[in-house]
Structures are given as C-alpha cells and as structure tokens.
Amino acid sequence: MFFYYLQLAVRSFRRNRALTALMVLTLGLGIGASITMLTVLKLLSGDPLPTRSARLFTPVVNPWPAENATPADGMPRWWGNLMSYTDAMSLLHAHKARRQAVTASTKAKIDPTQPGAHSFYGQGVMTTPEFFAMFGAPFAYGGGWSTQDAENQARVVVISSALNDRLFGGGNSVGKMLRVNDHDYRILGVLKPWAPQPRFYALTFGEDAYGDGDAVYLPLQSARADGMKPAGYSCWAPGNVAHLETAPCAWVNLWVEFAQVSGARAYKRFLSHYVQQQIALGRLHHPEVWLFSLTGFLDRQKVVPDDLRLQTNLAFGFLLICIVNTVGLLLAKCLWRSREIGVRRAMGAIRRTIFAQYMVESAIVGIAGGVLGLAFAEFGLLVIRHQPAPYAHLAYLDLPMFAATFAVALVASLIAGLLPAWRACAVVPAPQLKSV
Amino acid sequence: MRHLLAPLFRHRLMPLLVVLQVALACAIACNALFLLQQRLKPMLVPDGIGQPNHLIIASNIVSRGQPWETSRMRDTERALRGVPGVTSVSVAGSLPMVLNARMNGRVQGVGRDTRADTAMYIGDHLVKTLGLHLVAGRDFTAEEDAVQNHGVGMHQDGPAIITQSLANRLFPGQKALGQTLQLGDKDPAVRTVVGVVGHLMRNDFGDGSQRNLDNVMLFPGIPSSWSLPAIGVRVAPDADPQQVRKQVEKVIQRMLGDGMVRGIDPSYDMYGTLRDEALAQYRASVWLLAGVCLIVLIVTLAGIMGLTAYWVQQRTRQIGIRRALGARRSDILRYLQAENLLLVGVGTLLGLIAAYAVNLWLMHHYELPRLPWSYLPIGAALLLVLGQLAVLSPALRASRVPPVVATRSV
Numbered sequence: 001m002f003f004y005y006l007q008l009a010v011r012s013f014r015r016n017r018a019l020t021a022l023m024v025l026t027l028g029l030g031i032g033a034s035i036t037m038l039t040v041l042k043l044l045s046g047d048p049l050p051t052r053s054a055r056l057f058t059p060v061v062n063p064w065p066a067e068n069a070t071p072a073d074g075m076p077r078w079w080g081n082l083m084s085y086t087d088a089m090s091l092l093h094a095h096k097a098r099r100q101a102v103t104a105s106t107k108a109k110i111d112p113t114q115p116g117a118h119s120f121y122g123q124g125v126m127t128t129p130e131f132f133a134m135f136g137a138p139f140a141y142g143g144g145w146s147t148q149d150a151e152n153q154a155r156v157v158v159i160s161s162a163l164n165d166r167l168f169g170g171g172n173s174v175g176k177m178l179r180v181n182d183h184d185y186r187i188l189g190v191l192k193p194w195a196p197q198p199r200f201y202a203l204t205f206g207e208d209a210y211g212d213g214d215a216v217y218l219p220l221q222s223a224r225a226d227g228m229k230p231a232g233y234s235c236w237a238p239g240n241v242a243h244l245e246t247a248p249c250a251w252v253n254l255w256v257e258f259a260q261v262s263g264a265r266a267y268k269r270f271l272s273h274y275v276q277q278q279i280a281l282g283r284l285h286h287p288e289v290w291l292f293s294l295t296g297f298l299d300r301q302k303v304v305p306d307d308l309r310l311q312t313n314l315a316f317g318f319l320l321i322c323i324v325n326t327v328g329l330l331l332a333k334c335l336w337r338s339r340e341i342g343v344r345r346a347m348g349a350i351r352r353t354i355f356a357q358y359m360v361e362s363a364i365v366g367i368a369g370g371v372l373g374l375a376f377a378e379f380g381l382l383v384i385r386h387q388p389a390p391y392a393h394l395a396y397l398d399l400p401m402f403a404a405t406f407a408v409a410l411v412a413s414l415i416a417g418l419l420p421a422w423r424a425c426a427v428v429p430a431p432q433l434k435s436v
Numbered sequence: 437m438r439h440l441l442a443p444l445f446r447h448r449l450m451p452l453l454v455v456l457q458v459a460l461a462c463a464i465a466c467n468a469l470f471l472l473q474q475r476l477k478p479m480l481v482p483d484g485i486g487q488p489n490h491l492i493i494a495s496n497i498v499s500r501g502q503p504w505e506t507s508r509m510r511d512t513e514r515a516l517r518g519v520p521g522v523t524s525v526s527v528a529g530s531l532p533m534v535l536n537a538r539m540n541g542r543v544q545g546v547g548r549d550t551r552a553d554t555a556m557y558i559g560d561h562l563v564k565t566l567g568l569h570l571v572a573g574r575d576f577t578a579e580e581d582a583v584q585n586h587g588v589g590m591h592q593d594g595p596a597i598i599t600q601s602l603a604n605r606l607f608p609g610q611k612a613l614g615q616t617l618q619l620g621d622k623d624p625a626v627r628t629v630v631g632v633v634g635h636l637m638r639n640d641f642g643d644g645s646q647r648n649l650d651n652v653m654l655f656p657g658i659p660s661s662w663s664l665p666a667i668g669v670r671v672a673p674d675a676d677p678q679q680v681r682k683q684v685e686k687v688i689q690r691m692l693g694d695g696m697v698r699g700i701d702p703s704y705d706m707y708g709t710l711r712d713e714a715l716a717q718y719r720a721s722v723w724l725l726a727g728v729c730l731i732v733l734i735v736t737l738a739g740i741m742g743l744t745a746y747w748v749q750q751r752t753r754q755i756g757i758r759r760a761l762g763a764r765r766s767d768i769l770r771y772l773q774a775e776n777l778l779l780v781g782v783g784t785l786l787g788l789i790a791a792y793a794v795n796l797w798l799m800h801h802y803e804l805p806r807l808p809w810s811y812l813p814i815g816a817a818l819l820l821v822l823g824q825l826a827v828l829s830p831a832l833r834a835s836r837v838p839p840v841v842a843t844r845s846v
Contacts, residue, residue: 019742026735033728107700229697241663242502306802307721310471313798314728317464321732324460325739328453332746388716423449 001353005360012361016333020365023329027369027413030322032376035405037312039377040384040395044304048196052136053294055258057097059271061087062286063250064236070286080204080301081292082234082250086283092128096270097256097263099134103127104230104252105202106223108216111179112167122163122215123208124180125201126223126230132158132189134257135196140164142174142189149188150219155226157185158217164190180216183226191217197394200294201253203301204232210391220252264291319412326365326416334358334420341424342432351425358421359414366413370406377405440775443751450747454740455783458819461736462787465729466815467794470807472725475718477641481649483532484599484635486567488708492669492681494688495534495705498697503663506584510658512691513560516667519683521675526668528559529588529659530639532566533710537664538640539590543653545606546616546626552605552648554598555638558589558655563597563633565668571600573613573631576656588659590619596627601650603632617653627655668707677706733822740780740826748772748834755834756841765835772831773824780823784816791815 013020047053058081062070088102108124131137132144145156157178164173177184195213203209218228230244230251239247258264271289278284292300334341341354377397384395397405444451485491497504509527516525530537539556560581563570576595586592596617603612612632618624636652659665669684671677685704696702705713748755755768763771795807 022738022742026738029731029735238661240502310798310802310804311724314464314468314471314725317460317794318728318732321457321460321464321735324453324457325735328450328457328739329742331449331453332743336746336749387720388713419449 001356002360005357006364008357009361009364012333012337013364016336019329019333023326023365024368024372026322026325026329027365027409027416028372028376030319031369031373031405031409031412032380033315034312034319034408035373035377035397035401036380036384037308037315038404039381039397039401040308040391041304041312042401043197043391043394044308046197047295048198048200048298049135049294052134052257054261055098055263056134056255056294057258057264057267057291058253058255058294058297059083059091059267060290060292061271061275061284062288063087063248063284064286066285068236070288074288074290077301078204079234079250081253081297082204083252083254084248084250085245085252087278088252088254091254091256091271091274094270094274097267098259099130099257101128101131101134101255102220102252103131103201103255104220105199105214106218106228106230108218108228109181110163110167110215111182113177113179114167123199123202123211123213124216124218124223124228125214126218126220126228128220131217132191134255135201137194138192140190140192141172142187144217145188145219150221153222153225154219155183155185155222156188156219158189158191159187160191160213160215160217161193162212163215178216180218181223181226181228185216185218185222198298198303200298201255202231203298203303204253208390209303210394264293267291319408323412323416326369326413327419330358330362330365330417330420331423334424337424338427339432341427342429345427345429346433354425354427355421358424359417362413362417362421363410365417366409366411367406369413370409373409374402374405377401440771440778443754444775444779447747447750450743451779454743454779455786457736457739457743458780458783458823459787459790461732462784462815462819463790463794465732465818466788466791466807466811467798468725468729468732469815470795470811471804472722472729474804475721475725478637478649478718479715479722481637481641482635483637483711484566484568484633485532485637485707486569487673488711489706490671490673490675490677491565491567491707492671492677492684493531493534493705493707493710494667494669494684494702495531496536496700497665497667497688497692497702498700499663499695500697503661504665504692504695506658506660508692508695509665512667512688513658515687515691516669516684519669519680519687521672521680522669522684523672524561524564524670526559526561526565527658528557528562528666528668529662530664531557531559531666531668532637532639533707533714534639534666535714537666539588540638540640541590541619543602543606543617543619546618548606550606550608552602552651554602554651554653555640556590556653556655557636558585558657558659559666559668560656560658562654562656562668563631565670566636567670568636569634570597571632571634572611573597573629575631576654580656583657585657585660588662589655589657591625593626594628595630595656597631597633597654598629599633599636599650599652601635601648602652603629605648605651627653681706733818736819737822737826740776740823741830744772744776744827745830745833748830752834752837752841755837756839759837759841760839768835768837769831772827772834776823776827776831777820780820784819787819788812788816 060075060081063084092100092102104126106124106126107121109119110122111119129145129147129150149156173187176187178187198209233249233251235249237248241247244251268291275284275287275289381395385392513525513527529539542551543554544551563575580595607615612629615629617627635650638649638652641649671680681704798804
C-alpha cells in the first residue's frame with residue numbers, strides 16, 4: 001500500500017512541478033537556516049568538561065576599596081572571576097575543597113632545540129599542582145608536578161600532545177629540556193590531546209577561547225619568577241604592576257572541585273567567613289561573596305553571544321514561516337485534487353487511506369526538504385567559517401546534527417501535512433463526482 | 437463590500453492561511469529589519485577622520501614592567517616627526533578603532549543634570565593628526581599640549597574639545613564653547629570646552645547599541661603612567677603611506693623596542709584598514725540579516741502567489757458568471773486586488789502587534805532597545821506592496837476568463 005502511495009505522490013509531484021519545487025525549496029531554506037544556527041549554538045553552549053562540570057566551581061570576592069560600592073548584581077561581567085594573588089593563595093592553601101587550583105594564562109615563547117627552527121609563541125597556563133587531576137587532563141607520559149616542586153619554584157613543565165608532536169615527534173619526551181621564555185624547563189609530563197571548548201579557565205581577557213588548547217602548563221611561582229606575565233590584570237589602586245603578587249591587582253582565577261555538588265554550600269560559608277576575617281584585618285571591605293558553577297559562570301560571561309541567540313531565534317521564526325507556507329501550498333495542491341479524491345472515495349477508499357496517502361506525500365516533501373536543507377546548512381556553515389569569529393573554524397556539521405536535520409525536516413513536513421490531509425479526507429465524494 | 441467578504445467566509449481556510457503567513461512574515465521582517473539597522477549603526481556613523489588612508493595607527497605598544505615614561509614618548513614623537521612625509525604625530529591613551537585600550541566616562545555640564553556617556557581620547561595634536569573638522573572654537577594650544585598629565589589625565593582640570601553631538605546633548609540650544617564639564621561626582625575634574633568638532637567615533641561600539649557613538653571628548657597632553665599607548669601618524673597627502681609606515685615602524689622599534697614586552701608585537705596599520713577590520717563582524721551581520729529579510733519576503737511572496745492562484749482557479753466559474761453578467765476585465769482585476777488588500781491588511785495588522793510582542797520578548801531577554809514606531813508603517817507598506825505583487829499574475833489570468841466559461845459546465 002505504501003508503495004502505491006509513493007507512486008501516487010510522485011505522479012502528483014510531476015503534475016505540479018513548480019509548486020512541488022517551491023515547497024521543497026521553502027522547507028529546505030527554513031531547515032538549512034535553523035540547523036546552521038543550531039550547530040553554532042551547540043558548539044558554543046557545549047559543556048567544556050561534561051563529566052566534571054557539575055562539581056567545579058569558581059569563587060569571586062570583591063577586593064575593591066570601601067568607597068567603590070559593589071554593583072547590585074555582583075561584580076561586573078568584564079571582571080569575570082578575577083582574584084588577587086593573596087586571596088587566591090590563601091583560599092588555595094586552606095584546602096577546604098576536594099581539589100583546588102589557581103590559574104593564570106600567559107603567552108609563552110618557546111625555542112625549539114632543533115637547529116634552524118625559529119622560536120614561536122604558544123598559549124600557556126601558569127597554575128598549581130592539582131590543575132591536572134581536577135580538570136581531568138589525561139597524561140600520555142609522565143605526570144604533573146608536586147607541591148614540593150611548586151614551593152621550590154622548580155623549572156618543570158607539562159606540555160600538550162600537539163607541542164610534543166611538533167618538537168619531539170610524538171615520542172616520550174619526559175625528562176627532556178624545553179626552553180620557555182629563555183629559561184630551561186624540564187618536561188615532567190605530556191598530555192594526551194586535551195582542549196576544553198571554551199577554555200573556561202582563561203576567559204576574562206578576551207583570549208582565544210576556542211582552538212587547540214594550551215601548549216605548556218607551568219608552575220605559577222616558577223613562571224612568575226622567570227618574568228612571565230599574565231594575559232591581563234585589573235588594579236583598583238596605584239601599585240607596582242611589576243610585582244603583581246603584592247600589587248592591589250587581580251589577575252588569577254581560583255577553581256575548586258567538590259566531592260559532591262552539595263559541598264558548594266559549605267564552601268560558600270567558608271568563603272564568607274574568610275572575607276569577614278579579611279574585613280576585620282582591614283584588607284577587604286565588602287562582605288559579598290559569589291560561588292559560580294562552571295556552567296553558571298559560562299552563562300554569566302555570555303560565552304554564547306546574545307547576537308547568536310538572537311539569530312537562532314530568527315532562524316526558527318523563519319522555519320515557522322516556511323512551515324506555514326508549506327501548509328498553504330500543500331493545502332492548495334490537495335484541494336486542487338478534490339475530484340481525484342472524490343473518485344478514490346467513490347471507488348471504496350476509506351478516509352484513513354486518503355489521510356495516509358497525503359501524509360506520505362508530505363513526508364516525501366519533508367525528506368526532500370531535509371536533503372536540500374542539509375546542503376543549505378553546509379553552505380551556511382561554510383559562510384560561518386569565513387566569519388571573523390573566534391569559534392568560526394570549529395563550525396562543522398556533526399553526526400547528531402546530521403540526524404537532527406532529517407528529524408526536523410520530517411516533523412516539520414508532517415505537521416505541515418496534517419491540515420491538508422485532514423481536509424482531503426473530509427472531502428465529500430458526491431458533489432465532486434457530479435461535476436466530472 | 438458584501439461580495440468581497442462573502443466568499444472569504446465561505447472558504448475560511450485559504451484566506452486564514454494568507455493572513456497567518458502575512459502576519460508571521462510581518463512580525464519577523466520588522467524585527468529583522470530593526471536588528472539590521474542596529475548592526476548598521478556603527479557603519480553609518482560618520483567617524484570624522486579625514487583621509488583615512490593617510491593616517492597610520494601604531495598600537496599594542498606594551499611596556500615591560502613599569503608604564504612608559506612621558507619623556508621617552510616625547511622623544512619618540514620627535515623622532516617620528518623627523519620622518520619625511522609625516523605632517524603630525526600624536527601619542528594618545530587610545531585612538532579611534534583601537535579596540536584594546538578604551539577610556540570611557542560619564543560627563544555632565546557643571547551645575548546641570550543631563551549626563552552623557554562618552555569616550556575620551558587623551559593625547560597631543562589629536563585634531564591635526566586625526567584630521568578632525570573644527571566647527572567652533574579652537575584647537576589646543578602648544579602649551580596645553582605640553583601639559584604634564586597626572587596619570588592618564590582623566591582626573592584633572594584643563595581644556596577639552598567635544599563633538600557636536602555631545603555638545604547638543606549636554607548644552608541643548610546653547611553655545612558649548614566656554615561651558616564647563618565635570619567628570620565624576622566626588623571631587624570632580626572640571627574641564628572647559630574650548631572647541632567643538634563635527635564628528636568623531638568612539639572606539640567602544642562593541643556592546644553599545646544604545647549608546648550615541650558620536651559622543652567623544654578630547655583632552656590634550658600625553659597620558660603618563662600608561663602602558664598601552666597608541667600613536668597616530670598623519671602622512672602628507674603627496675607621500676606614499678606604505679613607505680612612511682615602514683619608516684614609522686623602524687623608528688618606533690628603535691626608540692621603544694627595548695622597553696616592550698616580549699611576545700607582543702606592536703601593530704602598524706592604516707586607519708582605513710583598522711576600520712574595515714573592526715567593522716567586519718558588523719558587515720557580516722548586516723549581510724546575514726538582509727539575506728534573512730529578503731528570503732522571508734520572497735518565501736511569503738511565493739506562498740501568497742500559490743494560495744491565490746488556487747483560490748482564483750477555484751472560482752473560475754464564478755468569475756465567468758460575473759463576466760457574463762456584465763463585469764469588465766478591470767472589475768475582476770480590481771475585485772481580486774481589493775480582496776488581497778483586505779487579507780494582507782488584516783494580516784499586517786496582526787503582524788504589527790506580533791512584531792511588537794516579539795520585540796518586547798527580545799527586550800526582556802537581550803539588551804535590545806524598543807522597536808521604534810516608525811518601523812511599523814514601513815513594514816506594513818512593504819507587505820501591502822508585496823501582497824499586490826503576489827496577486828497580480830493570478831488576477832490578470834482570472835480577468836482573462838471568457839464569459840463563455842459560465843455556460844459551459846453548469
């Protein structure tokens with residue numbers, strides 16, 4: 001029976017080529033636009049660490065002087081989760097969470113040992129020992145540095161697999177030396193490919209949030225002792241920015257991990273307590289504290305730009321227009337064939353049969369629209385890849401989105417087909433036959 | 437009128453679909469057009485810069501450790517002025533289209549309530565280097581430009597040059613020259629307006645759809661204790677800007693190279709190039725939104741056309757009868773056009789309400805201004821014309837129905 005409907009559908013398409021083409025084109029455009037925007041939205045709103053993000057948090061305190069009031073809705077967005085070195089280190093050493101790490105991103109000058117190779121700059125993170133265990137960065141060789149190494153300002157480094165491939169051909173390079181910012185660092189570990197998207201621990205200063213991740217991971221104190229600078233800092237009073245550790249400036253981030261999500265409440269109490277203590281000491285002046293979950297922090301930082309959300313809404317509005325348009329055209333087409341339906345009904349076809357026939361017809365339009373939509377989406381993503389946006393080069397259609405395209409197409413066309421099919425099966429045969 | 441409405445009520449589904457389609461298209465097209473205008477704004481605001489391709493902007497000159505000393509910047513400036521083909525040099529805290537260093541503040545006339553959000557460019561010889569057009573008052577004097585700023589110079593008294601737009605906002609209907617401005621509430625810095633320039637664009641247009649992009653103040657003197665200066669170099673009209681650019685790069689490297697942070701290279705660009713780059717994202721957005729609007733309208737056009745064609749076809753016999761009873765071709769044409777006007781009109785009305793609702797929802801969720809009323813008649817007119825276009829071909833075909841059809845199949 002199904003094949004008979006298919007045959008009928010194809011025949012009807014042939015009869016009305018322009019109308020069919022118009023329907024498929026409209027649906028394809030709508031689907032292409034929405035899938036393109038959905039792909040980008042999914043790319044940007046992705047969870048950088050899906051298995052861990054629920055237990056990861058970042059605290060924020062207000063270090064500003066007493067005369068600067070705290071804004072009602074928390075620290076401003078550009079502040080991100082900046083923290084002064086003193087506060088971050090005190091909280092780190094308090095060990096009140098299961099794991100904790102202080103991070104600051106930097107640009108690292110790397111000198112290849114091969115003769116003739118030029119030095120280049122790579123992204124780097126200056127951090128503390130628990131960084132790797134906390135964020136689940138997987139090691140291919142070796143491991144991270146110890147608290148002892150950090151305290152001794154040992155010149156040790158963990159490198160990314162990409163850097164290892166580039167400099168050491170992908171072999172086990174643990175124990176070899178790497179020249180970073182004109183100092184020799186001993187390689188302690190090599191990571192497997194690992195690049196959270198976005199680089200959530202380095203968002204504040206508008207650095208590359210998307211891409212291949214960092215090249216080197218250095219102990220914070222060692223790197224600072226060798227004069228490496230953070231990507232940015234924000235000061236609230238004049239001070240010597242050459243010694244950011246003691247200057248009234250914020251330039252590091254603190255990340256904490258709890259064994260259970262519920263640990264957050266206890267930690268926030270501890271944080272409040274810490275700030276109260278500092279106020280009593282006269283170091284801080286504002287009692288407000290904030291503890292953002294990883295995903296909450298990304299939301300707050302508007303990792304997904306408003307523009308993009310707007311455009312996604314627009315694309316779905318457009319899809320709606322396309323569906324209504326298809327409803328209209330399908331309806332026109334099917335009522336055009338009232339006589340044919342009358343004949344079929346008179347020959348014994350029951351209403352359900354007619355309904356099924358028209359739904360099959362719409363589904364075919366939908367699938368054709370889906371194929372066309374896929375082509376439009378690929379084209380749309382191609383355009384997006386040429387846009388001046390940091391995430392542009394990552395915009396590719398993946399398998400789930402590929403499947404989603406057809407799901408959307410099918411659902412859209414079936415919804416569009418419901419009304420015409422219902423009208424078709426409501427056709428009363430007698431008047432139609434009379435006028436043949 | 438009755439014969440216009442009766443068929444619409446007899447077959448409710450078709451007219452309803454046309455109305456729905458028009459309403460949706462109107463709601464979405466109005467909002468898309470509005471977004472388009474928002475994105476277009478930074479591209480349309482006059483930036484006030486004369487001869488954009490004869491202005492070199494050196495930025496990202498980051499000092500290592502301590503901020504740059506003012507004397508050192510003055511030496512660099514002097515060296516740059518010696519480059520053949522250079523007519524004027526400015527050392528500034530930030531410059532137009534330099535997006536990584538911005539200085540903003542709220543300003544008000546002394547003793548007045550109206551505040552304005554402005555960008556500040558602090559530097560010497562800015563009017564000459566940027567090629568600004570003074571509409572009133574004077575440029576800063578050499579003494580004013582030689583001032584030793586405390587800090588970047590934001591919180592100190594002195595003269596100021598402001599844009600016409602800022603002058604209109606702060607001192608509506610009055611002469612801005614000689615008026616005093618204050619920055620900040622507690623212990624404010626007071627500046628006297630000595631000049632007004634026609635236009636100058638601020639460099640923080642990224643998030644500022646609500647801001648007036650033409651509100652700018654200029655302060656004289658080189659900012660001190662500043663580690664991220666920008667240097668503007670005006671090239672003589674008859675000199676080759678690319679040649680001069682190479683020389684400028686050499687001089688800045690020679691004078692400041694040993695004090696720069698390693699790993700961050702300064703950039704030397706023509707102002708025109710910087711502007712193109714800074715606006716690239718906006719241009720892309722504008723193209724996208726324009727495309728969306730166009731396609732929405734085309735899809736709607738096609739949809740109305742398809743529906744009307746069927747709707748007319750179905751009434752062929754009725755039209756034949758009317759022709760037989762004496763209706764002229766033009767009567768039929770006008771009848772169908774009037775019917776379309778009615779349907780599209782109702783759809784547009786609903787669409788305008790929907791457009792406003794969508795805008796309210798968007799305003800609630802995103803930082804977006806209210807849809808101005810002026811958009812509604814534009815959207816309505818656009819759709820009404822579209823509807824008439826869509827009905828034209830089916831109506832013409834219908835008007836050619838010969839009266840004999842009426843006799844044939846009855």
